[in-house]
Amino acid sequence: MIELEGLTKRYGEKVAVNNLTFAVRPGIVTGFLGPNGAGKSTTMRMILGLDHPTTGDVRIDGRHYDHLKDPLKYIxxxxxxxxxxGGRSAFNHLLCLAQSNGIPKARVHEVLDTVGLTPVARKKAKGFSFGMGQRLGIAGALLGDPRILMFDEPVNGLDPEGIHWIRNLMKSLAAQGRTVFVSSHLMSEMALTAGHIVVIGQGRLLADTSMADFIQRNSRSYVRIRCPQRERLLDVLHGAGITVVETGSGTLEVDGGKPELIGELAARHQIVLHELSPQQASLEDAFMRLTAESVEYHAHADTPHPQAAPWGGDWKRG
Structure with a gap:
């Protein structure tokens, strides 16, 4: 388990991490989310003793990282x-890590096979693609067969097969009772992988809850309806005390409505429905809503002036 208590990191006047307190527990994949500049990487570095907190404490299974003997066996x-x-082969890179932590040489072969790098084990790392480098980094994390694993953007550079593999790997590690803490900006992957999430913004804790509870609390759920007898349906719904939102796309929306109740009302009045579907916001929608005021870097879609076309020609040409 990873435990943070009042963890704070200042760089001069800048507060990168502000009084974070939460625990990452075993048996479940915990996602670590936040906008750029939220303090996620700084927090992870402090967990590993790479940065020292200004105030507060962080412990790995009850101990500080620098008190762990052979730390790769713990985290x-x-x-x-x-x-x-880059001048070392994949095998030698892992062998150096293994020897520094009292890990048998045979384990190097095992993790290379696990991440699919056995065929290139003797090739120098500097010739690896970004995705192969990610796999080698994951092999290093697995090397000591630790009870705690921490990944920062693990799917970067991986192809679809690799993304599917790392997703299932993290789930299987958690199912074995290990602690798995993963940071990612890919909300679709987090929604498929994590059962619990920790969200920070501008260094502060915004949420520490289950995935399902987070989406429910920070998003809008509604029932979408399409009906050729629109006016009749509106009268029936209003008569039943149901508030309906009319959208510009020709559909109707009922916030927090129950589709079975709406369907029964329509059937009772012989009203034809073309669509009756419950809608739940995605993790991305919920995340954007919660962190809207914590985003430090905002991009703007500026439209270039026609005369500023980069190729010097007519902006309207294809």
Whole structure:
């Protein structure tokens, strides 16, 4: 288990992490979310003792990272896939890590096979693609067979097969009772992988809850209706005390409505429905709503002036 208590990190006047308190528990994948600049990477670095907190405390199974003997046997982490000696082969990179932590050489072969790099084990890492580097970094995290694993953007550079593989790997590790803490900006992947999430914004804790509860609390659920007898249906729904929102696309929406109740009302009045579907916001929708005021860097879609076409020609030409 990873435990943070009042964790704070200042860089001069800048507060990167502000009084964070939460625990990452075993047996479930915990997603770590936040906008750019929220303090996620700084928090992960403090967990691993790479940065020291200004105030507060962080413990790994009750101990500070620098008090762990052979730390790779306690916690494995992927923070930067490029953090390796490019002149070493994949095998030798892992062998150096293994020897520094009292891990048998045979384990190097095992993790290379797990991540699918056995065929290129003797090739130098500097020739690896970004995705292969990610796999090598994941192999390093798995090397000590640790009870705690921490991944920062683990699907970066991976192809669809690789994304599917790492998703299932993280789930299987959690199912074994391990602690799995993963940071990612890919909301679709987090929704498929994590059962619990921790959300921070501008260094502060915004949410520490189950995935289902987070989406329910921070999003809008409604029933969408399409009906050729629109006016009749509106009269029936209003008569039943149901508030309806009319959208510009020709559909009707009932906030928090029960589709079975609406369907029964329509059937009782012989009203034809073309669509009656409950709608639930995605993790991305819920995340955007919660963190709207915590986004530090905003992009703007500026439309270039026609005369500023980069190729010097007519802006309207295809």
């Amino acid at each position: 494995g982490a992927l923070l930067d896939a490029k953090a390796m000696h």
